[in-house]
Amino acid sequence: SGDFYWIKELEYEVLIAVVDCTGHGVPGAFMSLHAYNHLEHVVTGKGSFSTATILDELNQAIVRTMGSEGDLGSVKNGMDISLLKLNKQTGEVEFSGAHNSGLIMRANETIELKADAMPIGNLAQTKFTSKKEKLMAGDMIYLFTDGYKDQKGGPENKRFFIVPFKEMLKEIAQTDCAEQRNILLNKLNDWKGVHEQIDDICVLGIKI
Numbered sequence: 001s002g003d004f005y006w007i008k009e010l011e012y013e014v015l016i017a018v019v020d021c022t023g024h025g026v027p028g029a030f031m032s033l034h035a036y037n038h039l040e041h042v043v044t045g046k047g048s049f050s051t052a053t054i055l056d057e058l059n060q061a062i063v064r065t066m067g068s069e070g071d072l073g074s075v076k077n078g079m080d081i082s083l084l085k086l087n088k089q090t091g092e093v094e095f096s097g098a099h100n101s102g103l104i105m106r107a108n109e110t111i112e113l114k115a116d117a118m119p120i121g122n123l124a125q126t127k128f129t130s131k132k133e134k135l136m137a138g139d140m141i142y143l144f145t146d147g148y149k150d151q152k153g154g155p156e157n158k159r160f161f162i163v164p165f166k167e168m169l170k171e172i173a174q175t176d177c178a179e180q181r182n183i184l185l186n187k188l189n190d191w192k193g194v195h196e197q198i199d200d201i202c203v204l205g206i207k208i
Helices: 025-043 051-069 162-172 177-192
Strands: 003-009 013-021 074-087 092-098 102-106 109-113 120-122 131-134 140-144 203-207
Touching: 003 025, 013 025, 013 140, 013 203, 025 051, 025 074, 051 074, 051 092, 051 120, 074 140, 092 102, 102 162, 109 131, 140 162, 162 177, 177 203
Parallel strands: none
Antiparallel strands: 003 013, 013 074, 074 092, 074 120, 092 131, 102 109, 102 140, 140 203
């Protein structure tokens, strides 16, 4: 798959990422391994660092290794990513994203963790940004790729789209995580019906 999740537990923090790499099948899987290795390399041996710094360094690493195949705007093989750093002592979460945003569902409130509008593998000098939020007990954090919302199906064979996807997450956020997984899978299969899956899909939920 070109989609994968990555978790790195440090002494007081946990890094969590959901990554959508270019390609499907073998090419996508190759890029997933490439991205995983770079993430591990960027994080290993560092002291205190921000999620934005991690994405900046990951971007530079991908450009160095894949840039010969690129054009003026971005390399041919890159990725979108949502990255969280959860501080287990303070209950604060820091977020940075490359095209992939995240969500915090809190009771009836939806907090969007907005990504920057550029992928990993871009040649611009622009730096990634980060956002911090104080978490509360009962919060549900969602990181996801675009595979679910882009899946075609239903009576008119249209995409699922992001607004219904967010509404569904809001409806199920307070239920048990295992039950949420079942609901997401059943809804996806019902929507898809006889149609083929058009993209890799990854949805990750974290209950606080």
